Amino acid sequence: MFRFILKKLLYLVPTMIGITLVAFGFIRLLPGDPVLLMAGERGVSPERYAQIAAQLGYDKPVWQQYVHYLGNLLQGDLGNSLVTKKPVLDEFLALFPATVELALVAIIIATVIGVPVGVVAAIKRGSWFDQISMTGALVGFSMPIFWWGLLLIILFSGVLGWTPVSGRISLMYFFPQVTGFMLIDSLLSGDEGAFASAVSHLILPSVVLATIPLAVIARQTRSAMLEVMGEDYVRTARAKGLSPRRVIAVHALRNAMIPVITTIGLQVGVLMAGAILTETIFSWPGIGKWMIDSISRRDYPVVQSGLLLIAAIVMIVNLIVDLTYGLINPRIRHK
Amino acid sequence: MSFFSTRMLAASAFALMAAAPLHAKTFVYCSEGSPEGFDAAPYTSGTTFDASGHAVYNRLVQFKPGTTEIEPALAESWDVSEDGLEYTFHLRQGVKFHSNDKFTPSRDFSADDVIFTFERQASADHPWHEYIPGVTYEYYSSMEMDKLIKSIEKVDDHTVKFTLNQPEAPFLANVAMPFVSIVSKEYADALEAAGTREDLNNAPIGTGPFRFVAYQKDAVIRYQKNADYWGEAPKIDDLVFAITPDASVRLQKLKAGECHLMPYPAPADLEDIRADPNLKLDEQPGLNVGYLAYNTTVAPFDNPQVRKALNMAMDKQALIDAVYQGNAEIAKNPIPPTMWSYNDAVEDDKFDPEAAKAMLEEAGVSDLSMEIWAMPVQRPYMPNARRAAELIQSDFAKIGVKVEIVSYEWGEYLKKSMEEGRKGAVILGWTGDNGDPDNFLTVLLSCAAAAPGGANRAFWCNEEFSDLLAKAKAASDHDERVKLYEEAQVIFKEQAPWATLAHSTQYVPMAKNVTGFVQSPLGDYAFDTVDLAE
Numbered sequence: 001m002f003r004f005i006l007k008k009l010l011y012l013v014p015t016m017i018g019i020t021l022v023a024f025g026f027i028r029l030l031p032g033d034p035v036l037l038m039a040g041e042r043g044v045s046p047e048r049y050a051q052i053a054a055q056l057g058y059d060k061p062v063w064q065q066y067v068h069y070l071g072n073l074l075q076g077d078l079g080n081s082l083v084t085k086k087p088v089l090d091e092f093l094a095l096f097p098a099t100v101e102l103a104l105v106a107i108i109i110a111t112v113i114g115v116p117v118g119v120v121a122a123i124k125r126g127s128w129f130d131q132i133s134m135t136g137a138l139v140g141f142s143m144p145i146f147w148w149g150l151l152l153i154i155l156f157s158g159v160l161g162w163t164p165v166s167g168r169i170s171l172m173y174f175f176p177q178v179t180g181f182m183l184i185d186s187l188l189s190g191d192e193g194a195f196a197s198a199v200s201h202l203i204l205p206s207v208v209l210a211t212i213p214l215a216v217i218a219r220q221t222r223s224a225m226l227e228v229m230g231e232d233y234v235r236t237a238r239a240k241g242l243s244p245r246r247v248i249a250v251h252a253l254r255n256a257m258i259p260v261i262t263t264i265g266l267q268v269g270v271l272m273a274g275a276i277l278t279e280t281i282f283s284w285p286g287i288g289k290w291m292i293d294s295i296s297r298r299d300y301p302v303v304q305s306g307l308l309l310i311a312a313i314v315m316i317v318n319l320i321v322d323l324t325y326g327l328i329n330p331r332i333r334h335k
Numbered sequence: 336m337s338f339f340s341t342r343m344l345a346a347s348a349f350a351l352m353a354a355a356p357l358h359a360k361t362f363v364y365c366s367e368g369s370p371e372g373f374d375a376a377p378y379t380s381g382t383t384f385d386a387s388g389h390a391v392y393n394r395l396v397q398f399k400p401g402t403t404e405i406e407p408a409l410a411e412s413w414d415v416s417e418d419g420l421e422y423t424f425h426l427r428q429g430v431k432f433h434s435n436d437k438f439t440p441s442r443d444f445s446a447d448d449v450i451f452t453f454e455r456q457a458s459a460d461h462p463w464h465e466y467i468p469g470v471t472y473e474y475y476s477s478m479e480m481d482k483l484i485k486s487i488e489k490v491d492d493h494t495v496k497f498t499l500n501q502p503e504a505p506f507l508a509n510v511a512m513p514f515v516s517i518v519s520k521e522y523a524d525a526l527e528a529a530g531t532r533e534d535l536n537n538a539p540i541g542t543g544p545f546r547f548v549a550y551q552k553d554a555v556i557r558y559q560k561n562a563d564y565w566g567e568a569p570k571i572d573d574l575v576f577a578i579t580p581d582a583s584v585r586l587q588k589l590k591a592g593e594c595h596l597m598p599y600p601a602p603a604d605l606e607d608i609r610a611d612p613n614l615k616l617d618e619q620p621g622l623n624v625g626y627l628a629y630n631t632t633v634a635p636f637d638n639p640q641v642r643k644a645l646n647m648a649m650d651k652q653a654l655i656d657a658v659y660q661g662n663a664e665i666a667k668n669p670i671p672p673t674m675w676s677y678n679d680a681v682e683d684d685k686f687d688p689e690a691a692k693a694m695l696e697e698a699g700v701s702d703l704s705m706e707i708w709a710m711p712v713q714r715p716y717m718p719n720a721r722r723a724a725e726l727i728q729s730d731f732a733k734i735g736v737k738v739e740i741v742s743y744e745w746g747e748y749l750k751k752s753m754e755e756g757r758k759g760a761v762i763l764g765w766t767g768d769n770g771d772p773d774n775f776l777t778v779l780l781s782c783a784a785a786a787p788g789g790a791n792r793a794f795w796c797n798e799e800f801s802d803l804l805a806k807a808k809a810a811s812d813h814d815e816r817v818k819l820y821e822e823a824q825v826i827f828k829e830q831a832p833w834a835t836l837a838h839s840t841q842y843v844p845m846a847k848n849v850t851g852f853v854q855s856p857l858g859d860y861a862f863d864t865v866d867l868a869e
Contacts, residue, residue: 030744042477044788045787080468083371085377165584167579171577177551289580
């Protein structure tokens with residue numbers, strides 16, 4: 001097990017170097033540059049341009065800039081944003097908890113609903129429940145997130161007035177951020193009603209963000225269940241006279257969960273992508289919106305270091321997912 | 336400031352708030368984006384100026400609310416020398432800077448603060464010039480303050496004298512702009528001693544109507560009324576910016592009562608807003624222009640007759656209906672009608688495709704094909720450049736001119752459109768910085784601006800026109816300036832380096848109970864005069 005983890009960790013090193021190269025290279029391949037974008041319609045004189053480029057180190061050959069960047073990275077310096085002039089790491093840490101909170105709640109919603117729906121759909125294959133839930137999953141998977149989010153806002157916040165439109169908590173509440181997780185901080189604040197306000201603000205964005213993963217998980221669970229239901233060991237379990245519930249819960253579901261867990265792990269990447277749109281619609285102060293803004297402003301340090309941090313997190317989550325296989329499937333553990 | 340100290344600041348700010356009595360009036364503004372920082376000097380976006388310059392700070396002089404006229408602010412009065420080279424500002428006495436949990440001012444606002452504000456931007460050797468790595472002062476240099484100001488001198492604690500290199504009438508308007516918001520030298524010294532220089536940008540101390548309380552990145556900015564404000568105290572107790580980037584979501588928040596006022600509604604939502612009994616819509620012509628700039632150095636566009644003929648082929652009303660959904664007016668001059676010296680006697684080129692065709696033939700131009708550049712981004716002065724280009728394309732087709740529409744990424748677009756020998760005409764626009772006609776005409780149409788780094792995308796250099804601008808800039812008499820700019824507009828129209836397209840209208844939707852909000856022609860959002868009716 002230890003060697004397994006070590007091997008996986010070693011794989012991370014070349015991947016991370018690859019990511020620095022890709023992030024560093026791609027943002028520079030995009031046309032347009034930060035100084036011109038800052039100057040806007042007014043323009044900037046060639047002398048002034050050269051002066052700023054020299055100050056930022058962009059007058060040097062790209063490979064030198066890259067080496068310089070790597071050198072700083074090794075010393076833990078991720079650079080400063082060209083726009084806000086603040087350290088990239090500070091900005092990331094200020095925004096990251098909001099994204100994690102949203103993503104965690106979304107993945108919990110997707111799993112808690114998706115897995116049972118998939119199981120029931122598989123057991124009652126061809127029934128009206130199967131038909132409706134799988135059609136629903138297809139619709140959910142194809143849903144344009146931006147439109148879906150806006151639709152929910154107009155319905156639940158505008159017409160019905162059940163949920164707040166956007167933000168993380170009512171502006172009435174103002175307390176120090178201890179963990180950055182609004183659900184926890186609101187409890188710590190001791191303000192009456194703060195937690196309820198935080199929950200009500202989380203409902204719509206997490207449902208929107210959960211939509212695609214929910215659809216994927218439900219479909220994946222259904223097909224995995226169908227596959228294992230035809231296996232010999234399930235037939236054996238049935239032949240032994242075990243109750244149908246026990247056959248499904250212990251013999252079938254546990255085996256079917258392996259591909260489902262892989263899917264859930266892979267959804268972390270999808271959540272990051274979905275977060276970009278969801279955060280924009282719901283004015284959610286997370287890293288998705290931060291990345292998009294930085295790309296459009298060609299804020300090189302934020303894009304290259306932000307991408308690196310996000311990639312590192314996705315990889316670590318995938319590593320954890322790999323490790324949980326071991327818990328579920330002894331064959332991997334003993335390999 | 337480290338992440339940790341940001342939290343500490345938020346925590347202590349909270350303690351301050353908690354100690355204060357419960358506030359009755361909280362005004363929530365659904366702002367369109369996050370400020371880049373709270374020191375107004377290094378930044379250029381209106382979003383940042385609303386959150387810093389207008390809320391927290393004051394300038395030596397200011398724009399009278401709702402106008403571009405200058406009125407006293409931190410300077411109570413000023414004298415200009417005969418030759419127009421010396422400006423002596425007499426500073427207001429007894430003005431207090433804000434305090435926060437780490438800083439309490441020991442003295443009132445003085446000449447030292449004014450000198451600190453200007454010199455840190457002017458001199459690269461100043462210890463506060465690059466106080467955070469990468470800080471530059473783009474507004475200061477693009478308004479050419481570095482070339483304009485020769486020296487700044489402290490006459491006494493309450494008098495400051497600026498000496499200029501050449502007489503320049505728009506100077507006063509320049510020092511009303513947010514980038515020269517007066518910062519406290521004493522605060523800077525305290526930060527220096529504490530080793531937290533970056534707090535100048537994170538925890539601003541100003542003299543303005545509101546005291547900065549806390550900022551949660553990309554989410555909320557909180558301010559409190561400045562009880563010691565030298566001017567008329569704000570009527571609201573707390574001001575909150577709820578950052579909401581999407582226009583439709585802003586409107587939903589406004590409708591749900593989650594905020595009181597929002598900027599930049601989507602044009603498609605205007606009808607809906609007008610129909611809502613709980614909302615009202617304030618509208619005002621914007622201080623902007625959308626235009627199509629020909630390259631006047633390339634044949635056949637070097638011939639004014641050709642440019643005029645093309646202008647006559649354009650159905651501008653159709654363009655305004657389709658591109659601006661009717662929320663704009665036809666532009667005939669390069670400056671908007673709300674700006675002083677607007678020459679209303681100038682007549683626009685008549686829309687007359689037949690005459691245009693004849694004029695082109697007369698100029699010996701046939702089988703003309705050209706490029707029209709459509710900018711890839713939306714701006715208030717041009718909500719949909721691609722659509723505008725298509726309309727112009729079909730108008731020109733009717734007089735036998737073939738148009739190819741091209742576009743580039745925004746940064747490239749700005750760069751390539753200023754490259755010498757550029758093919759084709761460029762759609763672009765401008766929003767005024769300081770309400771002075773010079774800020775349109777010299778920046779966009781003078782000979783000097785036709786050089787690399789300028790913004791004269793017609794590359795139009797008319798000596799007579801440029802001379803008029805130079806004279807107007809040096810003249811101190813307002814009426815004389817008006818006359819010179821009016822003349823310049825006549826030359827502009829005769830020469831037609833641009834097709835002037837539109838001046839768009841600015842809309843500000845707000846809740847019915849909001850009173851006292853005054854729209855700024857410059858597009859600023861300031862809340863020192865707002866109130867909420869019970």
